[in-house]
Amino acid sequence: MSGIDRAAIPQAEAGGILTVDLGALAANWRDLAGRVAPAECAAVVKGDAYGTGLETSAQALWDAGARTLFVALLSEGKRLRAVLPAATIYVLNGLFAGTEETYRDSRLRPVLGSLPEIALWTAFCARIGNRLPAALHVDTGMNRLGLAPSEAVGLAETREEIGFELALLMSHLACADEPGHPLTVRQLEDFRAIAALFPGVPASLANSAGCLSGPDFHFDLVRPGIALYGGRSRADMAPLRPVVTLELRVSQVRDVHAGETIGYGAAATASEPMRIAILAAGYADGIPRLAGSSDTRGGAEAIIAGRRCPLIGRISMDLMALDITALPEDAVKAGDLATLLGRQIGVDELARHGETIGYEILTSLGRRYHRRIG
Ligand SMILES: *Cc1c(COP(=O)(O)O)cnc(C)c1O
Numbered sequence: 001m002s003g004i005d006r007a008a009i010p011q012a013e014a015g016g017i018l019t020v021d022l023g024a025l026a027a028n029w030r031d032l033a034g035r036v037a038p039a040e041c042a043a044v045v046k047g048d049a050y051g052t053g054l055e056t057s058a059q060a061l062w063d064a065g066a067r068t069l070f071v072a073l074l075s076e077g078k079r080l081r082a083v084l085p086a087a088t089i090y091v092l093n094g095l096f097a098g099t100e101e102t103y104r105d106s107r108l109r110p111v112l113g114s115l116p117e118i119a120l121w122t123a124f125c126a127r128i129g130n131r132l133p134a135a136l137h138v139d140t141g142m143n144r145l146g147l148a149p150s151e152a153v154g155l156a157e158t159r160e161e162i163g164f165e166l167a168l169l170m171s172h173l174a175c176a177d178e179p180g181h182p183l184t185v186r187q188l189e190d191f192r193a194i195a196a197l198f199p200g201v202p203a204s205l206a207n208s209a210g211c212l213s214g215p216d217f218h219f220d221l222v223r224p225g226i227a228l229y230g231g232r233s234r235a236d237m238a239p240l241r242p243v244v245t246l247e248l249r250v251s252q253v254r255d256v257h258a259g260e261t262i263g264y265g266a267a268a269t270a271s272e273p274m275r276i277a278i279l280a281a282g283y284a285d286g287i288p289r290l291a292g293s294s295d296t297r298g299g300a301e302a303i304i305a306g307r308r309c310p311l312i313g314r315i316s317m318d319l320m321a322l323d324i325t326a327l328p329e330d331a332v333k334a335g336d337l338a339t340l341l342g343r344q345i346g347v348d349e350l351a352r353h354g355e356t357i358g359y360e361i362l363t364s365l366g367r368r369y370h371r372r373i374g
Helices: 022-036 046-050 054-064 074-083 100-105 115-128 149-157 182-196 347-353 358-363
Strands: 016-020 068-071 088-091 109-112 133-137 165-170 244-256 274-279 301-304 307-312 320-323 337-341 370-373
Touching (some): 022 054, 054 074, 074 100, 100 115, 149 182
Parallel strands (some): 068 088, 109 133, 133 165
Antiparallel strands (some): 274 320, 301 337, 307 320
16 A cells, blocks of 8 residues: 555664554544444544555545545545545545546545635536535634535525535534533534524534534534544543554663753753663654753653653754663663553643644654554
């Protein structure tokens, strides 16, 4: 598969090993599908399937039973069509003028989010004499993509004039990760009212957090992303199974005298004699620079020789240091691996230290790792 070919960096040459557990991904999809039934559980695979590899992850999701997939861009849709000839594929970012034929040729469905986009698709369908399917996105409070509710009402009144097959009506939640947020309550009410104007058209509102917020949010189809990939979708709930493991190689082990500093900016000082392991990955590999430490601020941790150890000093482009002073003297040697992400340290923990979110950790995962996908 191309997802593996593209990443053919031999393990012995790589600064880190990224393992994607497709079994865990499939199990997470089945888990969510069970929770939302009888609604259909789709899968969002934009952003290279949240950094896990579009083709391989989409295939695993299809094999698990996912029949509808969402990508952000037409280029992703074309790649997906090449591996999943029978899937229903929606492209979220909307219809760019001049791409209509590509949608038709790859049997992709645009998510139409403005009146001009609707006009483009309608005109194209009229020109080819075929009412091709598309989704309609209605904005209920995100102010990103989607028709204004008043525009949707207008469209519902003239529904017989819609010149394409209206296959899905959707909206997107802005704050579903914070249960009980007033905007979520309002979005749900508004979407329910709009969906009632389009009887017979399947409706979809829920992202991952919405999937876990009860049947009111499920409608006919749900669109989980982050939860499938092991990220936390609601602040008050544990994530599903971890999908990604990231192990970084020790380049060398060194002793630091008390009073010396470590790394750029001399930001971290050894208050006592210290032993550190230099790991062969850095911010160029998607590790957030803010996850490093300084004398006034702690950083992220990694597991080595069975124990959690803290990062020390700033994260460089290609390297970072791990404080292994607490380990026995010969516990770590060059070539060993430190686990930055895995069963015990999830993407959300690293994200918290990096002042970001699990989504950004996953979609930033570097291109220089040896990838094991299976
Ligand atoms: C990204 C996205 C999703 C998936 O969101 P998660 O929070 O990752 O579950 C669903 N719907 C739309 C419109 C999106 O852009």
